Amino acid sequence: MNCRLYLIPTLLGDGDYLRSIPRYNLQLIDSIRTFVVENEKSARKFIKTILPEKKQSELSIRILNKYTSEEELQELSKLFEHQQSIGILSEAGLPAVADQGARLVRVAHLKGVRVIPLVGPSSILLALMASGMNGQQFKFHGYLPIDKSERKSAIQLLETESRKNGSTQIFMETPYRNNQLLEDLIKYCRPDTHLCVAANLTLEDERVISQTVRQWTQKKADFHKKPAIFLLNAE
Numbered sequence: 057m058n059c060r061l062y063l064i065p066t067l068l069g070d071g072d073y074l075r076s077i078p079r080y081n082l083q084l085i086d087s088i089r090t091f092v093v094e095n096e097k098s099a100r101k102f103i104k105t106i107l108p109e110k111k112q113s114e115l116s117i118r119i120l121n122k123y124t125s126e127e128e129l130q131e132l133s134k135l136f137e138h139q140q141s142i143g144i145l146s147e148a149g150l151p152a153v154a155d156q157g158a159r160l161v162r163v164a165h166l167k168g169v170r171v172i173p174l175v176g177p178s179s180i181l182l183a184l185m186a187s188g189m190n191g192q193q194f195k196f197h198g199y200l201p202i203d204k205s206e207r208k209s210a211i212q213l214l215e216t217e218s219r220k221n222g223s224t225q226i227f228m229e230t231p232y233r234n235n236q237l238l239e240d241l242i243k244y245c246r247p248d249t250h251l252c253v254a255a256n257l258t259l260e261d262e263r264v265i266s267q268t269v270r271q272w273t274q275k276k277a278d279f280h281k282k283p284a285i286f287l288l289n290a291e
């Protein structure tokens with residue numbers, strides 16, 4: 057097929073897009089008319105931010121999110137029958153990484169469509185880079201349980217796994233519950249376990265703190281409503 061599927065990274069916040077998006081990406085996005093996105097409003101805002109002259113009325117926006125059924129996914133796959141490029145946009149960061157876009161990427165491969173990932177910001181990898189933790193072996197868990205008892209068990213399991221093989225455990229939380237998660241981590245982890253919180257990555261008020269749980273108990277930090285990645289490494 058001549059159709060190509062481009063995986064287009066988006067911004068991690070409302071900062072200067074030139075810090076995160078290469079000029080090559082801008083040229084490709086400007087040439088694409090059909091986009092598969094998680095949320096139309098935020099996708100249009102992103103395109104308007106980086107390419108203000110691009111005509112929004114000419115864009116064809118299709119939705120792929122956690123509510124998309126298999127039947128709807130197959131309908132989206134019909135886009136590959138056209139001889140044109142298609143772009144996938146996630147809500148923040150990299151498409152198909154902790155993102156529903158992976159479902160369409162899988163279909164593209166099955167249909168022989170060329171899949172092309174573009175360079176851009178990944179909060180998971182940026183946090184790992186800045187943490188000083190084991191970058192040779194790591195695991196991303198997404199969100200931890202909300203239930204207190206289940207969360208305690210999950211945290212202790214992650215710490216045990218990390219201590220067993222030295223791997224870095226990476227996870228996240230809804231921004232307005234960041235402080236509660238941090239409190240639980242300090243409460244349930246051993247004092248010598250290393251804990252990193254990387255918040256507002258790529259933005260002007262970016263903040264990365266990586267230290268032992270013992271040190272966290274001696275220093276208060278507020279990450280309320282700030283997009284953050286949490287990393288744990290027990291050696």
